[in-house]
Amino acid sequence: MNPVLAIVAPFLAAFTIPLFFVFRKKWVGTAVILFGVLSALTALFVAAGGEAVTVMGGWQPEVGIALVVDSLTTAFLILASLGFSASLSAAAETFGYGPWRFYVLFFLSWAATNGIILTGDLFNLFVFFEIFSVAAYLVVAYPPRSWQAIEAGFKYLIFGTVGALFLLIGIAYAFMATGQLNMAILARVLPRAPEATLSVVIGCLVVGLFIKSGTVPGHFWLPDAHSSAQTPVSALLSGVFVKVSLYALIRLAFLLFGSADDRVFFVLLLFGTVTLCLGHLMAFQQEDIKRLLAYSTVAQVGTIVIAIGCASSGGVTAAVYHAFNHMAAKMGLFLVSGVLAEDRASRDIAQMGGLFRHRPLFVLAFCLFAASIAGIPPLNGFMSKWFLLVAAAERGALIPAAAVVAGTVLSAAYYLRPITAFFGPAETEPPHHRPHPVTGAIVALLALLCLVLALAPYIGPLKEGLLAVGRDTVNGARYIERVLR
Amino acid sequence: MRVHRNLQRLGALGLSLALGWWLWQGVTISPFQGITGPAARYIHGTARDTGAANVVAAILFDYRGFDTLGEASVIYTTVCGVALLFAKRRYRRSSHGLSFIVKRGMALLVPFILLYASSIIVMGHLSPGGGFQGGAVMATVTVLFCVIYGSSFEAARVSPKVKETIESSGALLFTAIGLIGLVTGGAFLTNSAAGFPRGMMGHLVSGGTIPLLNIAVGMKVGAGLSTLFYSMVKILEDPTESSPPEV
Numbered sequence: 001m002n003p004v005l006a007i008v009a010p011f012l013a014a015f016t017i018p019l020f021f022v023f024r025k026k027w028v029g030t031a032v033i034l035f036g037v038l039s040a041l042t043a044l045f046v047a048a049g050g051e052a053v054t055v056m057g058g059w060q061p062e063v064g065i066a067l068v069v070d071s072l073t074t075a076f077l078i079l080a081s082l083g084f085s086a087s088l089s090a091a092a093e094t095f096g097y098g099p100w101r102f103y104v105l106f107f108l109s110w111a112a113t114n115g116i117i118l119t120g121d122l123f124n125l126f127v128f129f130e131i132f133s134v135a136a137y138l139v140v141a142y143p144p145r146s147w148q149a150i151e152a153g154f155k156y157l158i159f160g161t162v163g164a165l166f167l168l169i170g171i172a173y174a175f176m177a178t179g180q181l182n183m184a185i186l187a188r189v190l191p192r193a194p195e196a197t198l199s200v201v202i203g204c205l206v207v208g209l210f211i212k213s214g215t216v217p218g219h220f221w222l223p224d225a226h227s228s229a230q231t232p233v234s235a236l237l238s239g240v241f242v243k244v245s246l247y248a249l250i251r252l253a254f255l256l257f258g259s260a261d262d263r264v265f266f267v268l269l270l271f272g273t274v275t276l277c278l279g280h281l282m283a284f285q286q287e288d289i290k291r292l293l294a295y296s297t298v299a300q301v302g303t304i305v306i307a308i309g310c311a312s313s314g315g316v317t318a319a320v321y322h323a324f325n326h327m328a329a330k331m332g333l334f335l336v337s338g339v340l341a342e343d344r345a346s347r348d349i350a351q352m353g354g355l356f357r358h359r360p361l362f363v364l365a366f367c368l369f370a371a372s373i374a375g376i377p378p379l380n381g382f383m384s385k386w387f388l389l390v391a392a393a394e395r396g397a398l399i400p401a402a403a404v405v406a407g408t409v410l411s412a413a414y415y416l417r418p419i420t421a422f423f424g425p426a427e428t429e430p431p432h433h434r435p436h437p438v439t440g441a442i443v444a445l446l447a448l449l450c451l452v453l454a455l456a457p458y459i460g461p462l463k464e465g466l467l468a469v470g471r472d473t474v475n476g477a478r479y480i481e482r483v484l485r
Numbered sequence: 486m487r488v489h490r491n492l493q494r495l496g497a498l499g500l501s502l503a504l505g506w507w508l509w510q511g512v513t514i515s516p517f518q519g520i521t522g523p524a525a526r527y528i529h530g531t532a533r534d535t536g537a538a539n540v541v542a543a544i545l546f547d548y549r550g551f552d553t554l555g556e557a558s559v560i561y562t563t564v565c566g567v568a569l570l571f572a573k574r575r576y577r578r579s580s581h582g583l584s585f586i587v588k589r590g591m592a593l594l595v596p597f598i599l600l601y602a603s604s605i606i607v608m609g610h611l612s613p614g615g616g617f618q619g620g621a622v623m624a625t626v627t628v629l630f631c632v633i634y635g636s637s638f639e640a641a642r643v644s645p646k647v648k649e650t651i652e653s654s655g656a657l658l659f660t661a662i663g664l665i666g667l668v669t670g671g672a673f674l675t676n677s678a679a680g681f682p683r684g685m686m687g688h689l690v691s692g693g694t695i696p697l698l699n700i701a702v703g704m705k706v707g708a709g710l711s712t713l714f715y716s717m718v719k720i721l722e723d724p725t726e727s728s729p730p731e732v
Contacts, residue, residue, distance in 0.1 A: 004551075004673040008660060013559065015656040017566075022646045056551040058672040058679075063526050065551045101569040108562050115555070127555035131562055138566035150570075169508070177513050179522035193513065200511030 001046045002068045003054055003118050009042040014104045021100045029097035030310055034072045036088045039110055043081040045075040051396045053483055061182050061483050068120035071469045073442055075115045075320050083327055084110050086442050090335055091232035093438040095132035102142050104442035109135035113244050120483055122171050123181045129167060133160045136241055138184045140229045152228035159221040163211030173197055187255045187476055190384030202257050205468045213245035216275040219298050226294035229463035231338025234290065238297045239331040240478055246304050250319060253308055255476050268309030275302030280410040288347045289418055299407060300326045306400045307388045313470035314391035320469050322384035325453055329381065332355035332369040332446040336362050337440050343430040349418050354426020363422045365443045372450050375408040380453035535676055536683035537610040537692035548696045550674040554659055557705050562658055564709040571716045582635040591633045598626050606703035610692035616702025624710035648708040655704025662694050678730050
């Protein structure tokens with residue numbers, strides 16, 4: 001299947017939903033679901049189709065825009081389609097189909113995500129980052145009646161724009177020095193650029209991606225956006241959106257920066273460690289359950305950045321594996337805490353007493369996800385942290401490794417606070433108990449995914465796939481040869 | 486307090502200067518050795534490859550047409566988002582417009598402005614211009630309506646749904662042309678290799694898909710910018726209310 005279809009399918013959804021609203025209002029809901037299934041299936045088919053290179057317009061990669069599928073793309077395409085499908089189902093249950101513009105933005109961000117993952121052209125990457133970011137600011141600001149959401153969306157807009165400007169300057173400098181935009185060709189010619197130019201290119205791209213992914217010191221938008229957005233959007237932000245910027249960081253770090261100047265990996269290790277420590281420490285102090293989860297996401301971003309900074313195939317494997325684990329567990333945590341906070345009509349952890357008797361299955365799922373994200377053996381979070389520790393030890397990065405271990409202890413401590421509250425006594429009965437069958441089913445599926453991921457190192461094909469992602473990504477020469485063949 | 490603020494400003498100034506110095510150091514101006522790389526290909530190959538007389542249009546809509554789909558979609562996203570944020574607000578009448586001389590003058594001008602906009606869109610592959618520029622000129626007509634006739638004039642005559650239909654149809658047209666290229670030419674947005682006629686360079690029918698894509702982008706941008714403007718007009722300040730409405 002042609003890789004471009006994974007981008008075109010969600011675009012078609014975004015372009016036709018308004019027409020359905022104008023001409024056949026009753027069909028909007030059906031169209032949203034059908035397009036959701038179509039988009040997810042197309043992305044999965046592209047991922048299953050194996051390695052492929054296609055150039056838009058049938059030109060050569062140097063002149064046109066290339067889309068490249070390799071094992072790293074495959075992994076992230078699967079991650080994105082799982083995350084978007086889960087979030088779409090939860091959104092359909094929470095919002096209904098009335099706010100059709102929300103779904104237009106949703107599908108636009110899906111198309112842009114697949115575009116960022118698939119593209120092999122540096123400027124095309126920026127264009128898709130723009131669509132992705134604009135859609136992300138707006139879904140955070142939805143619904144417009146809550147001023148917290150508007151404020152969080154505005155903050156995200158300011159930070160995101162600064163990040164986008166850095167990305168643009170970096171791309172412009174790379175183009176100025178080489179006259180090329182294709183990433184495979186750039187990987188060949190960029191190292192020959194003068195050192196001062198190279199420092200601007202790498203510096204600007206890294207800073208831009210740090211801000212977009214929420215790495216310290218560009219993380220200020222992240223807790224607000226994650227905690228003020230609606231539950232399905234928070235799950236999507238944490239599960240997929242943050243990972244997309246990390247995907248771009250992995251791709252550019254190994255393809256462009258690594259061959260030019262490998263001091264960049266030391267910077268990644270440094271900022272990853274700072275992000276990890278700060279995220280865990282801030283999460284420890286939160287009283288609001290969604291803010292706690294948001295700062296925990298900051299810490300997990302730090303973990304993945306450390307894994308990239310290990311600059312080895314083991315590190316990339318750990319990064320991708322941890323991205324999957326965090327997606328499964330954190331989406332589940334956000335969905336469960338959204339339901340529980342709605343029952344209590346409060347996000348304050350101290351108010352969360354007695355919820356175990358009220359919704360036992362949801363609370364048990366919360367415990368599983370929390371244990372997984374904290375890294376309790378033998379769950380999936382432990383497995384990916386183990387991969388990471390091995391990679392960090394091989395690199396000789398002992399301080400980041402120690403920080404990861406210390407972070408595990410801290411996160412176990414702060415996740416115990418909501419859990420003790422859930423099992424504790426209640427002063428009053430929870431006022432709301434709207435049934436959430438769809439969210440419940442998604443939470444169950446995500447819990448199952450967590451268990452499957454925990455077994456991934458023991459399942460032959462999955463393990464081989466994860467190791468192949470690391471091997472192929474580190475091997476820039478192979479990517480270049482495949483694109484320019 | 487004041488000292489503190491001045492210190493902050495000094496710090497910001499220093500930071501900006503350092504950043505500027507860093508960026509300035511990175512500028513490379515290599516001695517001119519002729520045009521190389523993709524740029525050379527674009528300049529020498531446009532006429533042969535696409536049949537368009539305007540190299541910029543050929544890059545925008547053929548060689549890197551996929552980027553243009555993305556850029557037009559950024560506008561589409563923004564329009565959709567602004568309309569979402571202001572969806573619950575209703576129109577207020579800003580004024581009854583300007584004097585009747587201005588109104589009649591505007592009425593005489595409108596067909597010509599629209600004609601000018603269409604020519605910019607349709608001749609995008611021949612001369613400077615194209616879908617983005619022509620669409621923006623087209624949207625200025627609706628902005629002028631608001632200034633000259635008051636904000637309720639346009640809303641009463643052109644329903645927002647019409648604009649939404651035009652905008653989405655433009656986006657769909659772009660995608661459909663791309664998919665035709667995928668089916669017949671083997672790659673998304675294939676132009677002459679997919680059988681679109683290259684035509685005689687300099688003629689109106691030339692450049693294969695480029696004029697069609699210009700029209701699609703023109704629909705998308707024209708209707709989109711107009712929707713954007715009228716969504717924001719909704720937050721007019723009402724003199725009878727004490728404070729401007731909160732968003």
